[in-house]
Amino acid sequence: MHELRRRHRQAESGFTLFEVVVAVAVLGLVFTTALGLLAAGLRSAKASTDYTHAVLLARRKLDERMLQDVKPGFVDGSFSNGYRWTAEVSTEGPDAQELPARLYKVRVTVFWPGRGKEKHLELVTLAAVVTEENLPSFAPSAVEKGSGRRSRGSR
Numbered sequence: 493m494h495e496l497r498r499r500h501r502q503a504e505s506g507f508t509l510f511e512v513v514v515a516v517a518v519l520g521l522v523f524t525t526a527l528g529l530l531a532a533g534l535r536s537a538k539a540s541t542d543y544t545h546a547v548l549l550a551r552r553k554l555d556e557r558m559l560q561d562v563k564p565g566f567v568d569g570s571f572s573n574g575y576r577w578t579a580e581v582s583t584e585g586p587d588a589q590e591l592p593a594r595l596y597k598v599r600v601t602v603f604w605p606g607r608g609k610e611k612h613l614e615l616v617t618l619a620a621v622v623t624e625e626n627l628p629s630f631a632p633s634a635v636e637k638g639s640g641r642r643s644r645g646s647r
Contacts, residue, residue, distance in 0.1 A: 535607075539606075542604060542606070542611065543611075543613060545573075545575070545604075546575065546602040546604060546611075546612075546613040547613060547615070549571060549575055549577065549602050550577065550600045550601070550602040550613055550614070550615045551615065553577050553579055553600045553602070554579075554598060554600045554615050554617060557579050557581065557598050557600065558598065558617075558619060562581055562596050562598065562619050562621050563581060564581050564582050564583055564596070565580075565581055566578065566579070566580045566581075567579050574604060574605055575602055575603065575604045576602070576603050576604075577600060577601065577602045577603070578600070578601045578603075579598070579599070579600045579601075580598075580599045581596050581597070581598050581599075582596065582597050582599075583595070583596060583597075584596060584597040584618060592622055593620040593621060593622045594620070594621050594623070595618055595619070595620055595621075596618065596619045596620075596621060597616060597617075597618055597619075598616070598617050598618070598619055599614060599615070599616045600614070600615050600616075601613070601614045601615075602614075
């Protein structure tokens with residue numbers, strides 16, 4: 493009789509069907525959540541890469557515009573990798589003719605295809621451009637007129 497009870501207890505020591513179903517359901521939820529987090533992380537990494545690339549491209553175009561003659565206007569173009577850009581230069585501040593420099597706003601926008609809609613990034617800077625016609629004319633000093641100069645041989 494004693495041995496019969498021991499065998500009966502050993503047969504009951506396993507998991508029930510309900511316990512197995514609950515364990516599988518919990519594992520399924522954990523696995524699904526982990527995959528969702530992994531997918532969100534990959535999307536964030538891609539978005540970060542796209543924005544970093546757009547900043548580098550916009551900075552390059554902004555530098556190109558600043559090295560050229562800064563004049564009001566609008567230009568656009570595209571890069572070879574699906575990104576495109578626009579650049580706009582406009583006058584900024586009061587139109588004071590007596591100032592030696594003109595202030596211009598340079599705006600570069602980069603566009604690229606995103607998930608479902610087009611993404612864009614914009615860089616804006618100000619440029620002070622000094623032109624010769626805006627430079628003030630000063631009266632020449634006595635040294636420039638020659639009154640204070642000596643030639644080499646004279647003493």
